[in-house]
Amino acid sequence: METEELKAYLKAGKIATQAKKNAAKSIKPGMKLLEIAEKIEKEILENEGKPAFPVNLSLNHNAAHYTPSFNDMTELQENDVLKVDIGVHVEGFIADCAFTLNPSNSHSKLLEASEKALQNALSLVKPGLEIGKIGEEIEKTIKSFGFQPVYNLSGHGLQEFEAHAFPTIPNHANKDSKTLEDGTAFAIEPFATDGEGKVREGGVAEIFSIEHPASCRGQAARKILEFAEKEYKTLPFAERWIHNSLKLSEFERKIGLRELMQKGILHSYPVLHEMQGKLVSQAETSIVLNNAEVLILVE
Numbered sequence: 001m002e003t004e005e006l007k008a009y010l011k012a013g014k015i016a017t018q019a020k021k022n023a024a025k026s027i028k029p030g031m032k033l034l035e036i037a038e039k040i041e042k043e044i045l046e047n048e049g050k051p052a053f054p055v056n057l058s059l060n061h062n063a064a065h066y067t068p069s070f071n072d073m074t075e076l077q078e079n080d081v082l083k084v085d086i087g088v089h090v091e092g093f094i095a096d097c098a099f100t101l102n103p104s105n106s107h108s109k110l111l112e113a114s115e116k117a118l119q120n121a122l123s124l125v126k127p128g129l130e131i132g133k134i135g136e137e138i139e140k141t142i143k144s145f146g147f148q149p150v151y152n153l154s155g156h157g158l159q160e161f162e163a164h165a166f167p168t169i170p171n172h173a174n175k176d177s178k179t180l181e182d183g184t185a186f187a188i189e190p191f192a193t194d195g196e197g198k199v200r201e202g203g204v205a206e207i208f209s210i211e212h213p214a215s216c217r218g219q220a221a222r223k224i225l226e227f228a229e230k231e232y233k234t235l236p237f238a239e240r241w242i243h244n245s246l247k248l249s250e251f252e253r254k255i256g257l258r259e260l261m262q263k264g265i266l267h268s269y270p271v272l273h274e275m276q277g278k279l280v281s282q283a284e285t286s287i288v289l290n291n292a293e294v295l296i297l298v299e
């Protein structure tokens with residue numbers, strides 16, 4: 001990996017580590033999810049990074065892709081299981097990390113399962129490791145706590161301005177015999193659940209990314225596309241970011257986003273959830289393999 005690229009990864013990792021540590025310290029029951037997301041995103045910008053995607057704050061049976069809307073009133077409760085998923089990029093090079101919070105500690109075993117699965121997986125990581133071995137270790141660890149891994153969520157490669165790239169890092173023993181190559185950046189992110197181990201899409205999407213840029217007719221659509229291309233390139237962004245940055249009425253914003261979706265220009269990320277009443281925990285960090293060294297980007 002080139003020096004400049006490696007430097008950017010390490011810087012993104014540092015900023016993400018700090019954001020994660022401060023979030024773990026400062027998030028308290030009674031806080032609004034919106035306030036939490038905005039605080040973390042602001043801190044990333046102050047430290048000269050950029051959010052690689054909107055801070056995901058998925059509660060309880062929601063596993064991923066929940067970010068507050070601009071008028072979200074949801075407050076964190078004592079017993080909630082909150083996944084805090086933070087992405088930072090420096091010139092397009094991304095550090096992706098996540099941890100789970102449960103203020104009352106009533107679900108500490110579930111949190112421990114995903115955290116231990118991540119640590120056990122990390123202890124195996126080195127260039128040449130079969131990717132399936134990571135999944136095998138994650139599945140084994142989570143099951144030893146009496147839970148299920150979420151089979152249809154996985155870790156992923158990290159590429160310049162691409163948060164979900166090749167290779168897929170499984171959360172179960174899928175026997176993938178491809179190996180980790182030197183020079184690869186990737187995230188490992190085990191999810192543990194007392195549910196069935198499978199997430200489904202649901203609810204209204206608040207997260208979008210540009211998939212196939214093309215021309216569009218509507219003024220609002222053009223405005224959103226032009227802004228998003230410049231600010232986020234191919235990385236995911238939140239509807240509330242558009243709300244905060246562009247002078248569009250709510251109606252114009254909705255019409256614009258709808259046109260961009262209908263034309264296939266935007267990709268949306270609906271919330272991914274387990275069965276109602278079940279819980280999901282998550283742990284994640286990013287790794288760079290460089291000259292046979294294993295660099296863990298986020299502590």
Ligand code: CO
Binds near residue numbers: 097155156187189284
């Ligand atoms: Co990730």
